[in-house]
Amino acid sequence: MVATGMVEETGQVIEVGEDYLKVSSQPKSACNGCDAQSGCGQGLLNRWGARSIVLRLSLDGRDPADFKPQDRVLVGVPEDALLRSVILLYATPLFTMIGGVLVGHWLFGGDLGVALLALAGLGAGALIARKSVQLITSYSSVTPVLLGKLEPA
Numbered sequence: 001m002v003a004t005g006m007v008e009e010t011g012q013v014i015e016v017g018e019d020y021l022k023v024s025s026q027p028k029s030a031c032n033g034c035d036a037q038s039g040c041g042q043g044l045l046n047r048w049g050a051r052s053i054v055l056r057l058s059l060d061g062r063d064p065a066d067f068k069p070q071d072r073v074l075v076g077v078p079e080d081a082l083l084r085s086v087i088l089l090y091a092t093p094l095f096t097m098i099g100g101v102l103v104g105h106w107l108f109g110g111d112l113g114v115a116l117l118a119l120a121g122l123g124a125g126a127l128i129a130r131k132s133v134q135l136i137t138s139y140s141s142v143t144p145v146l147l148g149k150l151e152p153a
Contacts, residue, residue, distance in 0.1 A: 006076035010150060011055065013071040016064050021057045021146060023073055057146045067149065074147040081142040088136070089129050096125030 011023035055075065059067075067073070100121020104114035136142055 072150040076147045092129040093125030097122040
């Protein structure tokens with residue numbers, strides 16, 4: 001099943017409930033196959049931070065008997081909602097840091113004051129972004145949806 005305007009990912013069913021599935025998904029990286037992996041910062045971050053994500057997906061009227069643990073499923077997130085969330089997540093800390101730089105320059109004029117307020121702005125922006133993402137994920141427009149069951153390979 002291919003839905004237009006959706007970012008799709010495969011996952012593995014780990015639990016089947018009456019009206020939901022718990023699905024585990026391993027995040028993919030653009031980097032995992034080059035020869036420079038041992039000296040690459042992206043490869044190192046992938047090894048340290050690679051962990052699975054567990055989602056609880058509504059069955060939306062599908063029969064739970066059609067699914068069992070270890071089944072592979074296709075999960076989708078609306079593309080526009082994902083892009084808005086990513087922009088919010090990255091832009092908010094950036095703009096609050098720039099605001100901190102401007103206020104620091106206006107108040108202190110020196111490098112130390114500018115640097116401290118830039119860090120404070122970055123931290124405040126990160127907290128604002130985190131809270132905003134928590135609020136946004138409660139809306140159904142950004143909730144991952146079950147697109148279908150994949151046939152065994």
